[in-house]
Amino acid sequence: MLVSRAGVLTAMGVGPFALFALLFLLLPTSNLLIGAFQDGDGTPTWANIAGLLTPSVIAAFRVSIIVSAVSAVLGAAAGLAVALALRGDAIPQVIRQAVLTVSGVASNFAGVPLAFAFLATLGRTGLVTVILKSWFGVDLYASGFNLLSIVGLVFTYLYFQMPLMVLVIMPAVEGVKRDWAEAAAMLGASPAQFMLRIVAPVLAPSVIGAALLLFANAFGAVATAYALTGSSVNLVTILLFAQIRGDVLHDPNLGYALALGMVVVTGLCNVAYLRLRAFSDRRLR
Amino acid sequence: MKGGTLWRRIVLGVMGLYLFVPLLGVAEFSLRMRRGVYSFDAFAAVFADGRFRETFLYSSALAVVTVVIGMVLIVPAAYAVRLYAPRLRAMVEFVTLLPLVVPAIVIVFGYMRLFGSQSWLPLTDTEIGSDALLAFGYVILALPYLYRSVDAGLTSMDVRNLTEAAESLGARPWTIMLRVVLPNIRTALLSGAFLTAAIVLGEFTFASLLNRPGFGPYMQLLGANRAYEPAALSLVAFALTWGLMVLIGAFSGRRTGA
Amino acid sequence: MxxxxxxxxxxxxxxxxxxxxxxxxxxxxxxxxxxxxxxxxxxxxxxxxxxxxxxxxxxxxxxxxxxxxxxxxxxxxxxxxxxxxxxxxxxxxxxxxxxxxxxxxxxxxxxxxxxxxxxxxxxxxxxxxxxxxxxxxxxxxxxxxxxxxxxxxxxxxxxxxxxxxxxxxxxxxxxxxxxxxxxxxxxxxxxxxxxxxxxxxxxxxxxxxxxxxxxxxxxxxxxTPRTPFVATFVGTANVLPCRIEAAAGKVVRYGAARLTAGQAVTGAVGEIVQFAVRPEAIGLQRFEGASNSLAAVVQDTRFLGPVVRLRVMLEGGLPAVVDVHGEGARDVPAAGAAVHLWFRPESLQVLDRHGHGARAAGSGPGGSSGP
Structure with missing residues (x-):
């Protein structure tokens, strides 16, 4: 049989990568997801999926979805505002570059150290808590705030969500051409009309898509929440983490079902994201 | 029309404040170890801790291994797809984006099932096996970022023309890869490497669940047991991330016009 | 208004x-x-x-x-x-x-x-x-x-x-x-x-x-381009620096050659003024003409379809271009040939000699247009 040179080179280049991805990404994940439909002996069952419908699991998914959605929406709104503020040449190049670098740092500053930073700032003896109390007489914790709560978690997640939004949405915002604003002005539109009729529809798919990305980002996060709240906030990832570590009742197959539930949620998000991106790419090349 | 600069300043100012205050808080907290006065005791304690050095070195070494394995796998794949098999492109891109869809905790859970002690390939039974598994996992975590930076590098070097030029001069595929492709995408490789390092160094979930002595689990453990040291550690981690991002900026800004 | x-x-x-x-x-x-x-x-x-x-x-x-x-x-x-x-x-x-x-x-x-x-x-x-x-x-x-x-x-x-x-x-x-x-x-x-x-x-x-x-x-x-810039940006032009022979006359001198312009040239005797001639306004002669004739040597020729463009070197070392069209384009002098360029007085267009400041006054009293 004749094998083309291109075929050989393709196999040599893509082969190892494909094998690796198969072994360490596709197989482990699919194997796990199949496990969600098996019992301990490998017999097919719906029991694990049914197990997801217990109040504690449902509550965990609910809290996870709330924290992720709220931090995604707020992060997307704030990040979009920052990106819009950086648009054009109204802001000096140096500041613009600094903001982008800081965004790169902050969006990667997640996990354990971020939790420490917020504990030291908004914890019971944190800097801002203390200053508000002693200088302004505002007692955050007496007024119901708690860093180790859903609100506190959202506030902490925003630290990486907002900068991530800036980085993800900046290209789309830069894609809004100065010519369009001038054309709109020439046609008699006010800046508000330009924003409403052109900028908003043009950016909408990218913004929604980016928000979905932020959602998935928060939904899968473990370290920040774990270091911040231990297990006092009932997130799916924390629940699964505890399951795997065997801290609580050890039931691997329920764990697989939890994993399946997570993949379904983030998978839906990403499918929506890809569709939106393809849609906006088609119109805005 | 410069009228709109006020709201821009306010937005950027609020963002700056929100990003800066927690750093200020953790910095202030890290200096409070000695009663009544500010001191660097917490930093001294952190740096004096043997576990700090061990875990940090462990994670650094792992970052290097991750980058090397990742590049060896990804560069030839991206190159071959671009040059010889554009039809595979969508497929390969889909796979590289999967780690953004599947949460890390799910992937590592899958490893424990597939490579656990009762499995066909019990990698987690040995130290070296676990280390390798952790590195492989990190390659997967870094896949979206590594692949994109390599692919961007290949785009900017006009890989087809350069390859054909090299072939017309009699170069073999191996030579082309080493002497034409790699040198031309080295800035892309470097920024991908630094980004990978930023992800790997403080990673918690994988290292913790695979029971490896990584820097992430160490920070978490310290946080659960100490008060001031974690604050100092947090600043160190921030400085580290900052340094890596600045390096990325420096290398990508200095892209030579090849 | x-x-x-x-x-x-x-x-x-x-x-x-x-x-x-x-x-x-x-x-x-x-x-x-x-x-x-x-x-x-x-x-x-x-x-x-x-x-x-x-x-x-x-x-x-x-x-x-x-x-x-x-x-x-x-x-x-x-x-x-x-x-x-x-x-x-x-x-x-x-x-x-x-x-x-x-x-x-x-x-x-x-x-x-x-x-x-x-x-x-x-x-x-x-x-x-x-x-x-x-x-x-x-x-x-x-x-x-x-x-x-x-x-x-x-x-x-x-x-x-x-x-x-x-x-x-x-x-x-x-x-x-x-x-x-x-x-x-x-x-x-x-x-x-x-x-x-x-x-x-x-x-x-x-x-x-x-x-x-x-x-x-x-x-x-x-x-009638008014400045060297217009002459060379709009179309192609040969710009010749010439010396004024007589005050308010039409006759100027390029090197040894006497040239007659289409309109009177203002300026002091001996002053250098720039003139423009379009390549297509120039004819080729084998022998020196009575007036408006410049000796040149053909450098090379380019076939451009409707015209043949000759690059020539004037006496005095100034390069110039000449476009030959019509029947004459079938038989143009080869490189190295000595030729004489000829053009009508109205093809010799005087240009403003000063910089931007003088231009605003170009059509005013100090302008160069004839009566």
Whole structure:
């Protein structure tokens, strides 16, 4: 049989990568997801999926979805505002570059150290808590705030969500051409009309898509929440983490079902994201 | 029309404040170890801790291994797809984006099932096996970022023309890869490497669940047991991330016009 | 007063002056080109008329109304951009209707107007398409329809053809001109392409480094260029430095050769003045002529289709070009041949000898025009 040179080179280049991805990404994940439909002996069952419908699991998914959605929406709104503020040449190049670098740092500053930073700032003896109390007489914790709560978690997640939004949405915002604003002005539109009729529809798919990305980002996060709240906030990832570590009742197959539930949620998000991106790419090349 | 600069300043100012205050808080907290006065005791304690050095070195070494394995796998794949098999492109891109869809905790859970002690390939039974598994996992975590930076590098070097030029001069595929492709995408490789390092160094979930002595689990453990040291550690981690991002900026800004 | 009056327009970006003392009067229905190389300030002039840039000094008056301090959206100006600048989220119809919608015009009236505009640009079938689904030429026609849909008082065209292929560029420029004529709208057209400017315009304004070099009909600008810049930017010209023989006479001297100009040359005896001669205005002779004859040696010849272009070296070491057409082009002298160039007195065009400052006074009392 004749094998083309291109075929050989393709196999040599893509082969190892494909094998690796198969072994360490596709197989482990699919194997796990199949496990969600098996019992301990490998017999097919719906029991694990049914197990997801217990109040504690449902509550965990609910809290996870709330924290992720709220931090995604707020992060997307704030990040979009920052990106819009950086648009054009109204802001000096140096500041613009600094903001982008800081965004790169902050969006990667997640996990354990971020939790420490917020504990030291908004914890019971944190800097801002203390200053508000002693200088302004505002007692955050007496007024119901708690860093180790859903609100506190959202506030902490925003630290990486907002900068991530800036980085993800900046290209789309830069894609809004100065010519369009001038054309709109020439046609008699006010800046508000330009924003409403052109900028908003043009950016909408990218913004929604980016928000979905932020959602998935928060939904899968473990370290920040774990270091911040231990297990006092009932997130799916924390629940699964505890399951795997065997801290609580050890039931691997329920764990697989939890994993399946997570993949379904983030998978839906990403499918929506890809569709939106393809849609906006088609119109805005 | 410069009228709109006020709201821009306010937005950027609020963002700056929100990003800066927690750093200020953790910095202030890290200096409070000695009663009544500010001191660097917490930093001294952190740096004096043997576990700090061990875990940090462990994670650094792992970052290097991750980058090397990742590049060896990804560069030839991206190159071959671009040059010889554009039809595979969508497929390969889909796979590289999967780690953004599947949460890390799910992937590592899958490893424990597939490579656990009762499995066909019990990698987690040995130290070296676990280390390798952790590195492989990190390659997967870094896949979206590594692949994109390599692919961007290949785009900017006009890989087809350069390859054909090299072939017309009699170069073999191996030579082309080493002497034409790699040198031309080295800035892309470097920024991908630094980004990978930023992800790997403080990673918690994988290292913790695979029971490896990584820097992430160490920070978490310290946080659960100490008060001031974690604050100092947090600043160190921030400085580290900052340094890596600045390096990325420096290398990508200095892209030579090849 | 003219329909459009631009007076003393000046624009400085920090220390850099992009436009110096620009003035222009345009009548209703006139098509005027601003012609010049990139960076000459032509686009800045257009953007000041549109209201995108605030002039450092000067006024813009449209139909008796001073619009200098009005925002763009209140000026009722139509503009076509080099990049088309179509709104990507709107269909062709949506783009054309945009200006009418924000003006609050009724749905029926908008539909009628959009249909009329689609007919004008010949794209009736494509109303529902998105800009990205159109060719460059089609996009630019939509941009033109969008600009004129609001019945603007003035149509501004900022290098609208530069992003298009050469073939489409020529056909579309005729179409643009046809629509402008049909609507009777005053148009200002910015271009760096002298052929475009000459082919389309009633009048051409040639600009360089922020200054107006010359304003005139295409024929005036081509046949009687006033400055060395105009002579060489609009078409090709040989610029000859000559010495004045007699005060207020027509006779000058290039080296040893006596040349007679079409009009009297002012200046002191012995002063050096620049003259322009077009390559196609030069004839070749084997022997020295009685007047306006220059000795030269052929350097090389280029066959350009309609003409054969000869590069020659004049006595005194100045290079020049000569275009030979018609029957003479079948048998041109070979490289190395000694020839004599000859041209009519009216082909020897005197140029301003001074810099930008003197140009403003060019048509005044100190000017060089004859009686």
């Amino acid at each position: 003219s329909f459009l009056t631009v007076h003393g327009l000046r624009k400085a970006f920090g220390p850099v002056v992009a436009v110096q003392d620009f003035s222009l009067e345009a009548e209703r229905g006139e098509f005027i080109s601003l012609l010049g190389p990139s960076g000459c300030g032509k686009t800045t002039v257009l953007r000041m008329i549109a209201g995108f840039e605030r002039p450092t000094a000067g006024r813009v008056v449209i139909d008796g109304e001073d619009v200098t301090d009005l925002p763009t959206r209140a000026r009722r100006i139509g503009m076509v951009f080099q990049s088309y600048a179509l709104f990507p989220n709107l269909t062709v119809e949506g783009n054309i209707a945009f200006g009418l919608k924000v003006a609050g015009i009724g749905r029926e009236a908008i539909a009628t107007r959009v249909k009329e505009m689609l007919g004008l640009i010949g794209l009736q079938q494509l109303g529902g398409r998105y800009p990205m689904e159109l060719s460059g030429g089609q996009q630019q026609r939509v941009a033109l329809a969008r600009a004129v849909a609001i019945r603007p008082r003035i149509l501004l065209l900022d290098e609208p053809l530069s992003a298009l292929d050469a073939k489409i560029r020529v056909s579309l420029r005729e179409e643009v001109r046809g629509i402008q004529r049909e609507l009777g709208i005053t148009a200002i057209f910015v271009t760096h392409d002298q052929e475009e400017a000459l082919a389309l315009s009633h009048r051409v304004v040639v600009m360089s480094e922020g200054w107006v070099e010359q304003t005139g009909t295409p024929a005036e600008v081509y046949r």
